[in-house]
Amino acid sequence: MSGSTFGNHLKITTWGESHGAALGVVIDGFPAGMELSESDIQKYLDRRKPGTSSVTTPRKEDDKVEILSGVFEGKTTGTPISLLVRNTSQKSGDYSQIASYYRPGHADYGFDAKYGFRDYRGGGRSSGRETIGRVAAGALCAKLLGQMGITLTAYTKSIGPVSIDPNRFDASVIKENPVCMPDSDAAAKAFDYIQECRNELDSVGGVIECRIEGVPAGIGEPVFDKLDASMAKALMSIGAVKAVEVGDGVMVSTYKGSEDNDGFTYKDGKITTTTNHSGGIMGGISSGSDIILRCHVKPTPSISKEQSTVKQDGSPIDIVIGGRHDPVVVPRAVVVVECMAAVTLLDAMISNMSARASYITAFYNNRI
């Protein structure tokens, strides 16, 4: 089967492996007429690049994007947009020993069980490098959403035991610290914690939150393509994510109805909710309040501590994974979460355009 395409109207198809010739994405169904240059995409890709800080891999990845199709005279044409990033820094030699055994916490065994063999270089298709295509596609969607007054802001909410203080929330510092936290103090502590774990030859997990402001009410398609269901798929499909929450998420199972229910009120000329436990989505449809999503990200499975596992033939082996690894994937995954949310939302908004017969007849009478 073909699992590398996401979306119903706006479809993105990512391709590429960690150590192949290149990675990329084809975005099909993106509307015509939006101004687009490589720099619009590059600035998102740069956010997922390993930085110069010691909490990311020392691998150098240039990740320069090339637009191969779908843009003419600086504007999208409505035809498929093909984006390419060449792999330049990958050294296959680093990974050759991995071929013979299954790394704990990795997809190695699953790939072998499924396909009969695997591209073992850097995890092949299961590498985090696969997200390059997602980010490139999300950059386009975020730009168009921005033109409709919709903004997405993802950030690190916690790293291991270090959480941000909601009272110190400052969106302006998210891109200013190596862990992408909206709280400088917490960021400093998280940085120290990561260093500590790395010194123990270990890795660490964390939580990423994404807030989307300006979404009109009415977005989402019951009953299977509800906005929260599509978002859950989008976010859970990111490697290392093991839980997805919407609004108050796991807390709601401990609430009473009177605590959880968001009542409605009328403010500034429109209906809105007085609280937002539901995270902007009720019954799978946006309510007009901010959309709040959270992903729980596991620690990087590649660690330098010795671990026990088996070879392909089942015989035991103790391994130490060499190579250059991020001690934490959370900061680099922040932009991936933001981009997947953007793709999902724009797709749902396109879908909603045909929700009413009156919309369609008005569209074809007026062409807006």
Added chain:
Amino acid sequence: MSGSTFGNHLKITTWGESHGAALGVVIDGFPAGMELSESDIQKYLDRRKPGTSSVTTPRKEDDKVEILSGVFEGKTTGTPISLLVRNTSQKSGDYSQIASYYRPGHADYGFDAKYGFRDYRGGGRSSGRETIGRVAAGALCAKLLGQMGITLTAYTKSIGPVSIDPNRFDASVIKENPVCMPDSDAAAKAFDYIQECRNELDSVGGVIECRIEGVPAGIGEPVFDKLDASMAKALMSIGAVKAVEVGDGVMVSTYKGSEDNDGFTYKDGKITTTTNHSGGIMGGISSGSDIILRCHVKPTPSISKEQSTVKQDGSPIDIVIGGRHDPVVVPRAVVVVECMAAVTLLDAMISNMSARASYITAFYNNRI
């Protein structure tokens, strides 16, 4: 758009509203030759029916299923299976006042914002009755999975603050208590807690867990139709679910890599994991270990306490929701979770049949 179809190869399309003439599902792509009778389906539907206990709605819902197509001489034919459940007990009069305002915690406002008007009777399409189609479809899938040695067991893990004791886990009591817990003591306490909340005119949430045993390694389609991503969509699409976890779920964000990684070992002639923090899915592909899924379910939004909200025109109103409501939806949602997991898994297993060129050539050389 059309959001009422789920699945890639095996597609289920549910239809019907709370107070319409009927509800149902069309299952397309279900393989030919499986024995199927209405009783196979009815026993699953009966599990989601309100019981006689005081923790479920006193509404009487017969929910008798009729097979309208796709079965001949007691076996599935490979053509679409259409299943119908007539609505018999619904009284629209109960709901007429709802038409004028937006209930807190409900999809009312979203539906109006999207479609311009709504079937306000009992929540219309956003009613829990929509899950009848899901359960009916899941019953078929669970039967076929069972013939391959795969079993799904969903149960209530907690109700409000009352959790099961893992040491007292007893699957045999799940269907024996009104809250569907695998721990009779916890079940009794949960029952009391629900009663207490109901007496306070309030409602309560909880957690549902689903364990799937016997799944072969290799199931799931990277990178967007990963098994966990598809499960997340399936479960988050169930009304009232606000968070989905796989394996250790939200806990992984606090782990170190050395704590989280599942190493491999060789046991009973096959490769397996020594621990199962990953919940049987690594890199989006099944590992052969038990699959563990969890949903966090919010309290029933319909409560008898007075609440503040607005009418369609934005004017404020204080409401008390009458009618017959479940004080908790968790126990009745247990079978829905199990059934959605069954549909998702069977669809993924069908998909996996073409993962290798050698599978396809062997298939057409031998027809198995």
Added chain:
Amino acid sequence: MSGSTFGNHLKITTWGESHGAALGVVIDGFPAGMELSESDIQKYLDRRKPGTSSVTTPRKEDDKVEILSGVFEGKTTGTPISLLVRNTSQKSGDYSQIASYYRPGHADYGFDAKYGFRDYRGGGRSSGRETIGRVAAGALCAKLLGQMGITLTAYTKSIGPVSIDPNRFDASVIKENPVCMPDSDAAAKAFDYIQECRNELDSVGGVIECRIEGVPAGIGEPVFDKLDASMAKALMSIGAVKAVEVGDGVMVSTYKGSEDNDGFTYKDGKITTTTNHSGGIMGGISSGSDIILRCHVKPTPSISKEQSTVKQDGSPIDIVIGGRHDPVVVPRAVVVVECMAAVTLLDAMISNMSARASYITAFYNNRI
């Protein structure tokens, strides 16, 4: 796999067999707010019913449609519309002998080869009765298209050697004669020809043409969901259709470019074509000129002449097919063609609403 769903945004899923309990369709993604009653659908279903004339089967089929969901207070709600037609007149006894052999020209062998066994009663799922769902769905689409000034007119162009005279074309007589021809003289001759063939215990084929007026330019999604490609699939999926033409169709292979090319001109305030060899579709996108489609329909394979074939075990058998058969399927298929074209066009028009970034931003700024 699941082949009973058609459409990308507006999805129709038909179900049901010739002699099952019922047949029907679920229409998902149909926009909210269109007035709809059972009579809107019934009048289309009545067009496909066998008439009282001697050129159709003497079977009595009431085919009364029931709307089970998706309509509230006389208007579509945007949720799935489930339509049901009970089978009432089917006598399974008529067909029992068919179980043992493969009828020439029928799908019997294919079904057995695929599924391992088949519902042999009246052809099961391969029966013409399957088109009930298509017609019911098409009725809705045609109504909404009509509200946008788009009209579809299908008719019989020829029966065996008897063709209509284009100079005598009169759309008003199509529904007035038993062969659905827009030319009364040709209709009378075709009627006689069918009688003659029936007296020879034989059957006859013909050509159905469909003209769609009022389609705006710009509809169709290159490169695989081109309007002509989607129409070709829609029409070729109708049982007995063996060729599909657009515009001048098969003639174009004999043309020179200077004969085939449709030039553009400016008339009545809009750009249009001076000729219409292309049948209103160029490069897979509507040009604003009338869309012209043609299907070539084979003779009814069930004939009363003796034929040679084999049993399931390969042993030869000479058969005479009893039962009540149409000597020609063309007249009853006319409305099926019209309805499939309506579904395909409306789906493509919905798709086109997001073709431009400016459409989407205008939509969400104004909500039209």
Added chain:
Amino acid sequence: MSGSTFGNHLKITTWGESHGAALGVVIDGFPAGMELSESDIQKYLDRRKPGTSSVTTPRKEDDKVEILSGVFEGKTTGTPISLLVRNTSQKSGDYSQIASYYRPGHADYGFDAKYGFRDYRGGGRSSGRETIGRVAAGALCAKLLGQMGITLTAYTKSIGPVSIDPNRFDASVIKENPVCMPDSDAAAKAFDYIQECRNELDSVGGVIECRIEGVPAGIGEPVFDKLDASMAKALMSIGAVKAVEVGDGVMVSTYKGSEDNDGFTYKDGKITTTTNHSGGIMGGISSGSDIILRCHVKPTPSISKEQSTVKQDGSPIDIVIGGRHDPVVVPRAVVVVECMAAVTLLDAMISNMSARASYITAFYNNRI
């Protein structure tokens, strides 16, 4: 909407414009383990390249394919296969004047009507160069089909009035003459006819036939993804195709049932048909007989004769289309037809693997 993806299980997504940086295709869902090198693909691409003969464009197109992903150690990995062909010979200057008017017979007006503007260089996305991706994808599918004993043979059946003589059919000469006919005499006459038309500054159409041998019975998914319906979509989506026939195609409308019906017989240990009017597909499912498909291709719309049309503002203009054009597209489209048929068939064969419950259980019991 997103119309550049084809297929249900095996999905191909083509991208690229005539004069963009590159063209290509992503093939998702192609099974793992098939040996694949660039030469496997290049030999198909070379068949669609303009030759050195005077009946094709003098444009030089190298069209060298590069495999960017999905192949490791010479074998497909089961992950998306991304194929790239750089544009090297395109000179945009040739086309700049086209920007201002709508060429007769071209998609120019449709693209403008749809997207608001267009990439006018060489037709942009509507160029025949778009088929590069189709051919590259088809090459892979044809290879795997070949390993199952299935062969596809497409050829030119007629050019204008010059048809092949069925009695002189010789498959071995198809690739030996510039018009791809399986009859050297007809090929010579067709060649002369094309020259004649070109001297008249005109172009010419023709018919392409494709025969598929070795297809097992049972392939195709009723009722909308019937094998003939999918093939019709696949072939009609090729630019310039205006009609698609299966088996006897347009002739069946003139047949009587007794002439058209293919009876069954038992030969060489299997059930087969005595005749093949149905072209190997009955009721949308393969019968095991050869599959016969035919496309009617219009003349190249770009001709050097003067033609009348309009500019974007509706004002009239007389034009002579310069540049380097094929006087006939038929010979170069032969391989495109063959490749689209291969993609469609392999996709349908994968789909059929889950047709029976017994297949699935056997698969997971044995893994074949």
